[in-house]
Amino acid sequence: DRDASVLAASDNFDASGVTLDRQYLLDHADSSEEGFFRVDSDGAKGDLLVGFAKTGTRKGHDISDWSVSIILPESVAFSPIGKLSWLLSLLLFSAVVVAFVVAYRLSSNLAEPIQALSDYSREIGRNLDIKPADVRGSQEIMLLAKSFNRMVEDLRHSRMRLMRADKLAAAGEMAAKLAHEVRTPLGIIRSSAQVLERHHDLSEQGSELVSFMILECDRLNRLVTGLLENTKTREPDFDFRSINDIINKIVAVISPELADKSITISTDLVANEELIRSDIELLTQALRNLIINAYHVLSVGGTIQIRTVLTSEDLCIHVEDD
Numbered sequence: 001d002r003d004a005s006v007l008a009a010s011d012n013f014d015a016s017g018v019t020l021d022r023q024y025l026l027d028h029a030d031s032s033e034e035g036f037f038r039v040d041s042d043g044a045k046g047d048l049l050v051g052f053a054k055t056g057t058r059k060g061h062d063i064s065d066w067s068v069s070i071i072l073p074e075s076v077a078f079s080p081i082g083k084l085s086w087l088l089s090l091l092l093f094s095a096v097v098v099a100f101v102v103a104y105r106l107s108s109n110l111a112e113p114i115q116a117l118s119d120y121s122r123e124i125g126r127n128l129d130i131k132p133a134d135v136r137g138s139q140e141i142m143l144l145a146k147s148f149n150r151m152v153e154d155l156r157h158s159r160m161r162l163m164r165a166d167k168l169a170a171a172g173e174m175a176a177k178l179a180h181e182v183r184t185p186l187g188i189i190r191s192s193a194q195v196l197e198r199h200h201d202l203s204e205q206g207s208e209l210v211s212f213m214i215l216e217c218d219r220l221n222r223l224v225t226g227l228l229e230n231t232k233t234r235e236p237d238f239d240f241r242s243i244n245d246i247i248n249k250i251v252a253v254i255s256p257e258l259a260d261k262s263i264t265i266s267t268d269l270v271a272n273e274e275l276i277r278s279d280i281e282l283l284t285q286a287l288r289n290l291i292i293n294a295y296h297v298l299s300v301g302g303t304i305q306i307r308t309v310l311t312s313e314d315l316c317i318h319v320e321d322d
Helices: 011-016 022-031 079-126 139-197 204-231 243-261 280-297
Strands: 034-039 048-055 066-073 239-242 264-268 275-278 303-310 315-321
Touching (some): 022 034, 022 048, 022 066, 079 139, 239 243, 243 264, 243 275, 243 303, 243 315, 275 280, 280 303, 280 315
Parallel strands (some): 264 303
Antiparallel strands (some): 048 066, 239 275, 303 315
């Protein structure tokens, strides 16, 4: 109480053997209604923490003012904080471990498959025929690996096509050389057959066989010519030339070839002398091919017409059959 007398104490306080300066406690109780302070002690429990609260006179009780004090060793008072510190440390350590595990799993699912794809791409650069990569990981990584394998497969097919193209190019070059060599003896055979055809002492069967020889020589010559034209590559020689002169020359040259089917060819050209920038050989060959196509589908007595139409921007050439 305010006389520094102890009104009551707990059993464990009496058993603790702790001695306190009562007046020191009372001074603190008089200075404020409640609070706490630290007390140095030489006891086994170390320094003490004292919390107090002042209580006024209760109505109906003949008791003077008194206060309540709770005394705890610092080790006991701060033990929850120590436990909390250990708990927070444990949680922090657990978070670090979980983060490491998650990072390792992410590395396994992302970095390792990407590294595997990178190694696979380097191997592809050295050997295109290696086994396709079987990369495991996230869905995006697997889609990327699938697309990469598809790209490698397309490269393999492209390589095969290039190899076939090289072989065909070599074969075409060889065929062109052979065709060029064949034309000379083929011309000799045809000339000899024409000489034989003019002999009057040939039998009817002999004349027929000689005519067959000439026809087959002409057919072979056309095949050889077509082969040479397909294998020959050159840059077009553009120059301004008269389209009327080109068409009239083609008609004059090809008309005798159409006579065996009594096919007539006519022209309807614009009156003006139109000059067009063209390669005369390639344009002549293109128009000749169109005329030959018409010749093959026409019946005896058919007609072919070549006409030109001049517009504001273009000169159109029409090759028409009936």
